[in-house]
Amino acid sequence: MSYSNVKSEQPTSSAPIPRAHLLKFIIPSLIGVLLFLVPFQVGDTINIGMGLMADSLQTLLGSALPAIAVVVLCLSVVATIYAKLANPAWAKKGMLHEMFHVGPVWLVMRVLGALFAVMTYFQFGPEFVTASFTGGVMLNDLAPVLLTFFFFAALLLPFLVEFGFMEFIGSMVRKPFRVIFNLPGRSAIDATASWMGSGTVGVLITTQQYEQGFYNRREASVIATNFSVVSIAFALLVTSFVDINHLFVQFYFTVVVSGLIAAVIVPRLPPLSRKSNDYYEPVGCQLSEERTEKVGLFRYSLIQATNRAAGAPGPRELARLALLNVMDIFLGLLPLVFAIGTVALILAEFTPLFTWLSYPMVPVLELLRIPEAEAAAPATLVGFADMFLPAVLATNIESELTRFVIACLSLTQLIYMSEIGALLLKSKIPIKLWELVAIFLLRTAITLPIIAFMAHTFFF
Numbered sequence: 001m002s003y004s005n006v007k008s009e010q011p012t013s014s015a016p017i018p019r020a021h022l023l024k025f026i027i028p029s030l031i032g033v034l035l036f037l038v039p040f041q042v043g044d045t046i047n048i049g050m051g052l053m054a055d056s057l058q059t060l061l062g063s064a065l066p067a068i069a070v071v072v073l074c075l076s077v078v079a080t081i082y083a084k085l086a087n088p089a090w091a092k093k094g095m096l097h098e099m100f101h102v103g104p105v106w107l108v109m110r111v112l113g114a115l116f117a118v119m120t121y122f123q124f125g126p127e128f129v130t131a132s133f134t135g136g137v138m139l140n141d142l143a144p145v146l147l148t149f150f151f152f153a154a155l156l157l158p159f160l161v162e163f164g165f166m167e168f169i170g171s172m173v174r175k176p177f178r179v180i181f182n183l184p185g186r187s188a189i190d191a192t193a194s195w196m197g198s199g200t201v202g203v204l205i206t207t208q209q210y211e212q213g214f215y216n217r218r219e220a221s222v223i224a225t226n227f228s229v230v231s232i233a234f235a236l237l238v239t240s241f242v243d244i245n246h247l248f249v250q251f252y253f254t255v256v257v258s259g260l261i262a263a264v265i266v267p268r269l270p271p272l273s274r275k276s277n278d279y280y281e282p283v284g285c286q287l288s289e290e291r292t293e294k295v296g297l298f299r300y301s302l303i304q305a306t307n308r309a310a311g312a313p314g315p316r317e318l319a320r321l322a323l324l325n326v327m328d329i330f331l332g333l334l335p336l337v338f339a340i341g342t343v344a345l346i347l348a349e350f351t352p353l354f355t356w357l358s359y360p361m362v363p364v365l366e367l368l369r370i371p372e373a374e375a376a377a378p379a380t381l382v383g384f385a386d387m388f389l390p391a392v393l394a395t396n397i398e399s400e401l402t403r404f405v406i407a408c409l410s411l412t413q414l415i416y417m418s419e420i421g422a423l424l425l426k427s428k429i430p431i432k433l434w435e436l437v438a439i440f441l442l443r444t445a446i447t448l449p450i451i452a453f454m455a456h457t458f459f460f
Contacts, residue, residue: 028309110339113335138418139338147330163305164304203424217275222272224424225436226262258454340417341418341422
């Protein structure tokens with residue numbers, strides 16, 4: 001998924017910045033900031049402009065969204081099989097070729113995703129697929145959100161990433177991000193977009209930046225797995241669900257502290273530390289945050305931004321590529337999310353797999369003085385399947401401290417196969433399933449003691 005491969009020019013003098021370039025940077029970037037980074041109070045919830053648009057579309061389409069998801073998933077399978085068998089001219093090159101000429105594993109995933117959706121919608125087949133807490137969660141709860149969120153994200157992301165805002169912020173905060181996280185400054189935008197909007201939006205930005213040559217393999221892998229935090233809105237939902245609303249400030253403070261510590265440590269450990277610094281081969285390195293002349297930091301950042309804006313694609317090209325990105329997300333990503341998410345929920349709800357895997361966590365929780373350790377242990381690992389499952393399991397636990405710890409942990413683990421995990425596997429970022437498992441376990445091992453310490457020391 002990429003919009004352009006324009007490489008920003010280096011500043012060569014202190015000549016005045018053309019007004020047209022400045023306006024082309026400021027106006028679209030301001031729209032992008034308002035859509036993705038500025039939170040709004042709406043009733044009892046906090047949301048962003050893009051989220052409000054997605055919610056409005058979800059309200060408008062309402063009960064039709066699951067049916068739309070079924071149609072989209074079936075269309076993905078039909079179009080993929082047709083493209084592979086008939087090999088029509090429209091599917092021989094470019095993004096459409098990448099979209100439909102997929103390998104056997106991805107084809108099977110698309111078929112499974114469509115099959116699970118049809119079975120769930122029409123309520124036939126095995127109960128473990130069609131149950132309200134497996135296929136029902138994916139079709140009735142998650143698919144409508146993904147359809148509306150991804151629709152607006154794909155259409156509106158160019159305002160944030162194509163007109164110089166990433167270059168401006170990246171240059172301004174380059175030094176602290178390099179020192180603390182060993183990452184480009186522009187990754188601050190990914191983190192903020194995730195925090196205000198959605199972790200999936202953060203991954204979409206990271207994927208696009210990697211494919212455009214602004215992140216190398218290591219940086220893209222690190223950002224996607226350590227900065228794609230869930231939104232404040234979802235955090236409020238979790239605290240409400242586990243009945244700790246009165247502790248939200250303490251809760252979110254704990255999540256931020258433990259998450260930042262994990263973001264410093266995890267990238268310095270395998271498997272992320274072993275990722276190469278190579279860039280996406282078709283485009284190479286397009287990033288330049290280093291100042292090569294004696295130009296003030298603000299002016300340098302502004303020059304980088306306006307150069308990028310000057311080379312941005314025109315409205316027609318942006319619209320064409322945005323439409324292709326919507327198709328890629330709907331026809332390529334949604335089936336994968338549905339297939340992987342349903343299988344993960346089946347394993348979590350209908351098998352003792354996560355209970356067995358969580359046995360070693362019981363003595364760890366007891367060592368950390370967490371009450372009801374046996375009941376809490378499965379909730380420490382089941383989040384790998386879906387981010388909301390730990391909160392579901394926590395509702396049966398009496399200890400408020402334990403519910404607090406589980407809720408915090410579920411937000412700091414970040415790798416959820418029903419959403420971010422599936423999105424990463426579908427992307428061109430070179431990260432494998434076993435690496436996602438390893439990163440999930442590392443984040444659990446690092447953040448759990450921090451959360452427990454903060455809970456015991458400051459809040460309980």
